[in-house]
Amino acid sequence: MKKKLSLYIGLIIISINTANGNLFSIYSYVRQRININTISPEETNICYALQKKIEDYIDNFNSKISVNILNKNGEFIVDINGKIPRIPASNQKILSSAFSLDNLGPNYILKTSLNEMSNGGLYLDASGDPDFDKRHLDELLRGLNSKEFNTVIKLPILISSSNKNTWWPPSWSYSDRKEEYGAPITKYSIASNASTNALNNPIDNFINELKTSLVRNNLSSKYFIKPVYNDSIDFVSTIKSVNSAPLYILLNLVNSESHNYTAEVVFRHSLNNWSHDFPNVKYTKWLNDQNFDSDDFIFADASGLSRENRVTTYGLSQFLRRMQLSRYADYYFSSFSILGVRGSLKNVKAPINLKGRILAKSGRLSNVRSISGIILGKDKIFSIIVNNKENSTKNIINILSIVDNTNYCT
Incomplete structure (x- = not known):
């Protein structure tokens, strides 16, 4: 009876992994580890x-x-x-x-999403997508015009700000940090932080571009931007997401x-x-x-x-x-x-x-x-x-x- 039960459990696990596409991934990973661990020494x-x-x-x-x-x-x-x-x-x-x-x-992707919080405010969660630019900001905001809103109270759009000390690896030279190839590494970025404004302050640059996008989409009277130092912000639903190209x-x-x-x-x-x-x-x-x-x-x-x-x-x-x-x-x-x-x-x-x-x-x-x-x-x-x-x-x-x-x- 125990053997049958174990067999059934094993079949269920295999079925679940197969349905999720995980079985081959598990097998290929195990095979990779065995091959690398047993490779003949040079x-x-x-x-x-x-x-x-x-x-x-x-x-x-x-x-x-x-x-x-x-x-x-x-x-x-x-x-x-x-x-x-x-x-x-x-x-x-x-x-x-x-x-x-x-x-x-x-096939991993970097996701930038606009999310709604329980109080009606929004949270823009970014991922450092190197191709994310002004067009994508407009894409995120475009659907907000159809939402009902209070004309008296502006609602916040939160972004998770970051300290300047975390923008670069500490061993990067100050001269390199002024160049496009040494652009700051931040979740909130426009076009890989390659512009002059972004090189100086990528968070301010992102906020300014977001403000401009709000104006372009006739939303500046409805929302304001609020930077917060918090990487864990609760939200109830995702309004819109923009995905990067896959990792490969x-x-x-x-x-x-x-x-x-x-x-x-x-x-x-x-x-x-x-x-x-x-x-x-x-x-x-x-x-x-x-x-x-x-x-x-x-x-x-x-x-x-x-x-x-x-x-x-x-x-x-x-x-x-x-x-x-x-x-x-x-x-x-x-x-x-x-x-x-x-x-x-x-x-x-x-x-x-x-x-x-x-x-x-x-x-x-x-x-x-x-x-x-x-x-x-x-x-x-x-x-x-x-x-x-x-x-x-x-x-x-x-x-x-x-x-x-x-x-x-x-």
């Missing part, structure tokens, strides 16, 4: 002819560069300064975007276009935490679970704009190999740039034989260049980072050309 099998060619090429800046090449068997055929921690620039997104994808799933589309912004704001926003959704506290326990645990050498990694942000980040090319190469085992591997790698074709590598000068064959994430800061990814057709994973040398993208491309033209190292 061996060192240096192709000395290839390594010598690269060492000769980088002879006058050897101390400033790290190079690792993994073949399809999981063997390091090139390892030059691979375990020296380097500033990764946007190669930091290789890690943070994988974390976001694994935790949220490819946003990841193209993060990785192919190297958009810092989007990288930081989706990372905060992954944590369900909008503070800038690093190191983060959840993120650190997830990285440890990926079963690669990250002991010398330092995490100061999700986007790589901070110069306090540190990674190794040895560890990044290992990580990319593990991401090939992810249940979301296709979504992940399809978000990378392609040399000469799309994204941040589209306009990089390269030999014709490499164009369209380097699927990678690039990064750049002053005196920092990084490119890590896959050489298509060669089944080779690579990670190359240069610190303390300006205009070194061409050096990285030349190294990739050396690897591609060396056929006796498999």
Whole structure:
């Protein structure tokens, strides 16, 4: 009887999960964990002819560069300064975007909603959607004209304000914070906080745009805006919502276009935490679970704009190999740039034989260049980072050309 009861309960659970579309998700996650935990450790099998060619090429800046090449068997055929921690620039997104994808799933959306409270007032709940703009404000407010309202008393529209200290990771330089690529990271944003007004004060900019939208929609006599310092506001119903593109589309912004704001926003959704506290326990645990050498990694942000980040090319190469085992591997790698074709590598000068064959994430800061990814057709994973040398993208491309033209190292 007990066995039958257990069987029935099991069938009910399977039925519920199947109906919710969760069964395959659970299975694929378990399979991913098993594959990553049991992956064969990387061996060192240096192709000395290839390594010598690269060492000769980088002879006058050897101390400033790290190079690792993994073949399809999981063997390091090139390892030059691979375990020296380097500033990764946007190669930091290789890690943070994988974390976001694994935790949220490819179809996760950022939602901005206008909600009605029990007193008749409204609460506008935002999510940092990078594409949310003035048109979407109008879309949220447009339906309010049909609502009954008291012509004597204006009703509030609440927004959850935030302290200026939480707008940027603390290690971002003040000069970067004045630029579009260093825009403040806030839930309430218009067009990724890229305007001059938003760079100075994103909350005031959002409020001003909301006021303007109220005027455009003939609602300024009915509602006023009230900022509150409260992230938990009760409401009785949602009047209108605006959804972002799904996460797998946003990841193209993060990785192919190297958009810092989007990288930081989706990372905060992954944590369900909008503070800038690093190191983060959840993120650190997830990285440890990926079963690669990250002991010398330092995490100061999700986007790589901070110069306090540190990674190794040895560890990044290992990580990319593990991401090939992810249940979301296709979504992940399809978000990378392609040399000469799309994204941040589209306009990089390269030999014709490499164009369209380097699927990678690039990064750049002053005196920092990084490119890590896959050489298509060669089944080779690579990670190359240069610190303390300006205009070194061409050096990285030349190294990739050396690897591609060396056929006796498999």
